[in-house]
Amino acid sequence: MMSLLSAQNVSHGYRSFSLLGPARYHPVLEDVSMEIGRGETLALLGRSGCGKSTLARLLIGLETPMHGDIRFEGKPLNNLSQAERLALRCAVQMVFQDSISAVNPRKTVGEIVAEPLRHLTDMTVAQQSQRVVELLESVELCAEDAEKRPATMSGGQLQRVCIARALAPKPALVILDEAVSNLDLLLQIQTLDLLRGLQEKSGLSFLFITHDLRLVERFCSRVMVMDGGRIVEEAAVHGQVRLEHPASKQLQDAILPAWPRGCARPDQPQGAVRQPLIVNV
Numbered sequence: 626m627m628s629l630l631s632a633q634n635v636s637h638g639y640r641s642f643s644l645l646g647p648a649r650y651h652p653v654l655e656d657v658s659m660e661i662g663r664g665e666t667l668a669l670l671g672r673s674g675c676g677k678s679t680l681a682r683l684l685i686g687l688e689t690p691m692h693g694d695i696r697f698e699g700k701p702l703n704n705l706s707q708a709e710r711l712a713l714r715c716a717v718q719m720v721f722q723d724s725i726s727a728v729n730p731r732k733t734v735g736e737i738v739a740e741p742l743r744h745l746t747d748m749t750v751a752q753q754s755q756r757v758v759e760l761l762e763s764v765e766l767c768a769e770d771a772e773k774r775p776a777t778m779s780g781g782q783l784q785r786v787c788i789a790r791a792l793a794p795k796p797a798l799v800i801l802d803e804a805v806s807n808l809d810l811l812l813q814i815q816t817l818d819l820l821r822g823l824q825e826k827s828g829l830s831f832l833f834i835t836h837d838l839r840l841v842e843r844f845c846s847r848v849m850v851m852d853g854g855r856i857v858e859e860a861a862v863h864g865q866v867r868l869e870h871p872a873s874k875q876l877q878d879a880i881l882p883a884w885p886r887g888c889a890r891p892d893q894p895q896g897a898v899r900q901p902l903i904v905n906v
């Protein structure tokens with residue numbers, strides 16, 4: 626399977642400048658290699674600050690890595706023709722955690738969803754409106770929502786507006802950067818089920834960035850664990866995932882229900898199994 630998007634030995638960091646001393650280099654990613662194929666749902670799991678969003682920005686070409694390269698369909702991003710660059714801008718879309726700040730509050734929902742159609746396609750205004758309705762319906766919103774302003778929508782609805790916008794240019798890959806983290810558990814699951822349904826129809830790939838192992842188990846087919854800017858573990862996901870690296874175990878423990886360490890729950894033996902995600906929608 627040819628990879629859609631890949632990172633090859635990517636290292637990246639930031640310089641901080643100070644009036645008092647020399648500029649310091651802060652490494653963020655170290656020797657990251659990964660690839661995502663067509664139709665797959667790959668999880669990038671890691672604690673806050675480990676470098677997940679930085680990798681996402683590099684993957685979509687918002688920043689250029691200091692070492693190594695990012696390839697789109699096998700071609701390095703810094704070597705794409707104009708036409709290939711446009712193809713990349715359509716093929717890879719991103720949805721962020723904070724949907725409120727990801728949209729212009731003065732625009733209508735219809736205008737927001739049509740943005741990529743205006744920038745990336747040569748559709749007429751009538752064709753755009755038609756497509757906006759289809760997109761809104763695909764995320765279980767309705768044609769009338771196109772007239773609304775973001776402030777009048779709930780968090781879950783607004784996140785679906787952002788998903789509809791990401792789907793507008795018919796991408797091959799959508800990067801979901803903590804995209805459901807602000808929603809309550811039920812809405813998270815509904816949103817992921819919706820995304821999975823869209824994937825079944827269109828063969829779309831997802832890169833699902835999260836710190837929540839339960840969602841990985843429910844939604845993804847493969848997981849990469851990142852810690853301190855490195856990929857420390859990779860595993861296939863079939864229901865419950867068994868991870869070995871200490872950083873992975875920490876994330877596993879983080880989802881145990883709150884209960885003092887070293888103190889066995891009355892109903893479970895010491896070191897009891899994780900609570901499965903029991904909500905079924």
Ligand SMILES: Nc1ncnc2c1ncn2[C@@H]1O[C@H](COP(=O)(O)OP(=O)(O)O)[C@@H](O)[C@H]1O
Pocket residue numbers: 639653671672673674675676677678679680
């Ligand atoms: N533009 C930037 N300038 C300086 N430091 C940054 C910048 N972006 C991210 N960082 C640093 O890189 C590290 C990783 O950040 P990030 O990729 O956002 O992690 P994550 O998404 O896993 O929470 C953090 O220490 C963060 O402070």
Ligand SMILES: [Mg+2]
Pocket residue numbers: 677678679802803
């Ligand atoms: Mg992040």
